[in-house]
Amino acid sequence: MLAAMPPPVPSPTPAPGAPRVRERGDACPGALRLHSADDGHLARLRLPAGRLTARQVEVLADAAEALGDGRISVTSRGNAELRGLADGCGAELAPLLAEAGLLPSPTHERVRNIVASPASGLDGLGAADVQLWARELDERLCAAPWAAGLSGRFLFVLDDGRGDVTGLGGDVTLVAVAPDAAHLHMGGRAVRVAAADAPRAALAAARAFLSAARAAGTGAWRVRELPEGHQADVRDVRKALAAEEVPEAVLPQGPPPAPGPLGPAALHVLAPLGRLTAGRLRALLPADEVRLTPWRGAVVAGTDPARLPALEAHGLITRPDSPWAGVSACTGRPGCAKSLADVRADAVPGRPGLPVHYSGCERRCGHPHGDWVDVLAAPGGGYLVDGAPVPRTDLAPAVTTARTAPRTTR
Numbered sequence: 434m435l436a437a438m439p440p441p442v443p444s445p446t447p448a449p450g451a452p453r454v455r456e457r458g459d460a461c462p463g464a465l466r467l468h469s470a471d472d473g474h475l476a477r478l479r480l481p482a483g484r485l486t487a488r489q490v491e492v493l494a495d496a497a498e499a500l501g502d503g504r505i506s507v508t509s510r511g512n513a514e515l516r517g518l519a520d521g522c523g524a525e526l527a528p529l530l531a532e533a534g535l536l537p538s539p540t541h542e543r544v545r546n547i548v549a550s551p552a553s554g555l556d557g558l559g560a561a562d563v564q565l566w567a568r569e570l571d572e573r574l575c576a577a578p579w580a581a582g583l584s585g586r587f588l589f590v591l592d593d594g595r596g597d598v599t600g601l602g603g604d605v606t607l608v609a610v611a612p613d614a615a616h617l618h619m620g621g622r623a624v625r626v627a628a629a630d631a632p633r634a635a636l637a638a639a640r641a642f643l644s645a646a647r648a649a650g651t652g653a654w655r656v657r658e659l660p661e662g663h664q665a666d667v668r669d670v671r672k673a674l675a676a677e678e679v680p681e682a683v684l685p686q687g688p689p690p691a692p693g694p695l696g697p698a699a700l701h702v703l704a705p706l707g708r709l710t711a712g713r714l715r716a717l718l719p720a721d722e723v724r725l726t727p728w729r730g731a732v733v734a735g736t737d738p739a740r741l742p743a744l745e746a747h748g749l750i751t752r753p754d755s756p757w758a759g760v761s762a763c764t765g766r767p768g769c770a771k772s773l774a775d776v777r778a779d780a781v782p783g784r785p786g787l788p789v790h791y792s793g794c795e796r797r798c799g800h801p802h803g804d805w806v807d808v809l810a811a812p813g814g815g816y817l818v819d820g821a822p823v824p825r826t827d828l829a830p831a832v833t834t835a836r837t838a839p840r841t842t843r
């Protein structure tokens with residue numbers, strides 16, 4: 434059934450030390466459950482590993498133009514959002530997406546939250562091609578009726594060993610540690626599994642989380658919300674698979690791939706402020722596939738890196754020294770009623786350096802992970818840059834200083 438949801442009401446914040454109790458399911462939008470925003474309805478389309486075939490790129494671009502505001506937002510999980518959708522348009526959108534293979538399971542569409550190293554298998558780095566794991570995990574997830582009970586926020590992260598996505602806060606994180614082996618991390622512990630078992634192990638871990646959440650009775654959406662004494666235990670995975678516990682397994686940390694060429698037949702570009710017009714999305718073709726990334730860009734596989742100048746001419750970010758690389762913003766006005774400003778219009782890049790995120794209110798939707806510069810709209814038309822008041826007209830020098838000056842980790 435298609436439904437438009439009102440803006441979500443946050444669960445009460447727990448007292449310090451008290452477990453969070455969720456009194457309702459999560460209100461995350463999906464492709465079938467639309468969110469009602471000030472600029473129309475919003476549909477969020479889960480794309481496991483960000484993957485779109487060439488045909489799906491065309492369908493998404495056409496849907497944005499025919500039904501939405503003509504743009505596609507790339508989320509911090511590499512999913513796609515369509516905005517500005519009219520009342521009742523869900524009845525047109527769903528069949529379009531389903532026909533293109535973008536809605537393989539209506540009951541599971543909001544739980545297909547899988548991020549994988551986007552350049553895996555393309556640039557010779559990494560211990561294994563985790564894009565293949567992502568496809569198998571998605572198929573297994575959609576085939577498991579119980580998995581529809583996961584929240585729309587539960588996240589699987591699959592890292593090929595380079596450490597580019599391990600910092601994204603996965604509930605279940607798989608890391609390729611050798612061509613034939615993976616570490617599965619959950620709740621601060623890890624087990625070693627055979628690479629061939631990795632997708633199955635991730636699903637077993639998610640099932641262990643659901644069991645623990647039900648036993649706790651607090652309605653937890655994420656592993657970190659489980660109360661003391663009810664932790665989901667990776668050792669449960671050992672009962673389902675031949676897995677050895679790994680004492681002191683450490684998650685690798687590495688930078689995201691830079692915009693530019695990725696090996697001989699792939700490239701990486703970023704979308705300015707995380708939004709692609711339908712024309713810019715189509716400009717990524719011809720390609721074998723497009724992978725939307727958690728850094729709000731796209732890895733394009735099966736294409737000639739010599740196309741980068743043409744993509745730059747289309748307005749895409751193709752070089753790591755672009756000042757707009759690493760600049761993101763929430764929806765802001767006019768799409769979000771909570772916003773104090775049109776943050777996307779006000780955003781200035783400053784000089785290249787740390788990522789910078791512009792927010793219209795203290796929720797800071799879609800902010801980056803790790804270390805980043807916080808630019809927050811303030812009452813009266815100004816901003817707070819990392820907490821310091823700055824008039825809107827002085828944002829450029831203040832953001833440059835914050836992005837380039839040495840600092841401690843947030």
Ligand code: SF4
Pocket residue numbers: 763764765766769770771772773792793794795796797798
């Ligand atoms: S951070 Fe931005 S998009 Fe999120 S609620 Fe606040 S104003 Fe709206």
